[in-house]
Amino acid sequence: SQQGEEDPQALSIQEGENATMNCSYKTSINNLQWYRQNSGRGLVHLILIRSNEREKHSGRLRVTLDTSKKSSSLLITASRAADTASYFCATDGKGAQKLVFGQGTRLTINP
Amino acid sequence: DTGVSQDPRHKITKRGQNVTFRCDPISEHNRLYWYRQTLGQGPEFLTYFQNEAQLEKSRLLSDRFSAERPKGSFSTLEIQRTEQGDSAMYLCASRLTANEQFFGPGTRLTVL
Numbered sequence: 001s002q003q004g005e006e007d008p009q010a011l012s013i014q015e016g017e018n019a020t021m022n023c024s025y026k027t028s029i030n031n032l033q034w035y036r037q038n039s040g041r042g043l044v045h046l047i048l049i050r051s052n053e054r055e056k057h058s059g060r061l062r063v064t065l066d067t068s069k070k071s072s073s074l075l076i077t078a079s080r081a082a083d084t085a086s087y088f089c090a091t092d093g094k095g096a097q098k099l100v101f102g103q104g105t106r107l108t109i110n111p
Numbered sequence: 112d113t114g115v116s117q118d119p120r121h122k123i124t125k126r127g128q129n130v131t132f133r134c135d136p137i138s139e140h141n142r143l144y145w146y147r148q149t150l151g152q153g154p155e156f157l158t159y160f161q162n163e164a165q166l167e168k169s170r171l172l173s174d175r176f177s178a179e180r181p182k183g184s185f186s187t188l189e190i191q192r193t194e195q196g197d198s199a200m201y202l203c204a205s206r207l208t209a210n211e212q213f214f215g216p217g218t219r220l221t222v223l
Contacts, residue, residue: 033211042113042202042216043154088153097167098144099204099212101153 006089006102014110019076021105023089024069030092032065032072033099037086046074046087079109113137115215117203123221124193131189132218136205143186144212145178146202147171154202160186193222 007022025032031050035043049056049065049072056063062075076083086106090099114137124130136143141162146154157176159167162183172178175193180186190197200219204212 035214040200040219042115043204043214044113045211045213048211090153097142097159097161098156099146099154100156103151103153 006087006105008105009103010106010108012108012110013079015079015081017079019079019083019107019109021074021087021089021107023072023074023102025072025089025091025100025102026070027091028094029067030094032063033090033092034061034063034072034074035088035090037088037104039085043088076107079107081109081111083107084109113213113215115203115205115213117201117215117218119218120216121219121221123223125223126195127192129189129191130193130220131187132201132203132220134186134188134203134205134215136185136203137207137213138184140205140207140213141183142206142208143180144204144206145186145188146204148200148202148217149198157188157201190220193220195222198222 033048034046037043047058047063049063060077065072086104088101088104090101116135118133143160145157148154156169157172158178160180175191178188200217202217204214206212
């Protein structure tokens, strides 16, 4: 079963615009991780945010975490066609060793 | 390339046949995971090893599935008597302690 939900399920924007994806989860976590997956390929790790962190940046990526609301968001600024992919959040729960994934957001960047 | 490799990348088999997949993790990573992903869904956890010990198995892992990690290095996932419902992408990941998991490219299984 999936831990959380991602919103929206699909997002289509123009190149250069910003893309925001949201993730909600249900149980306490150690950290939350975001991954990118191009069609039919493996997952690429983007960023990890720990439960005691509220915001983290990596290049054009900005991730926020609100543990009181059990939610996270991923912002991609100045989007590029190469950002077209599915994006997944995954929670690493307290005492658990496995990642629990959401269903993902399919992002399409139109040139 | 994350450093995690999987073989084969694609496998087509007939229903009832056995298949085996291999995963080679990043060499210093002591934790190895198997996940299954069906079309349009996020990956779902199957099983996890710390060194050679299999510490957790999902209820998704029926008795037709078996995984091993001899010597705590590479791992194999075997599916016996495959069914059409086993068609999916099988993903392997590894990590060191409580840090990010690095995924391999996956093995896409098609059961005819």
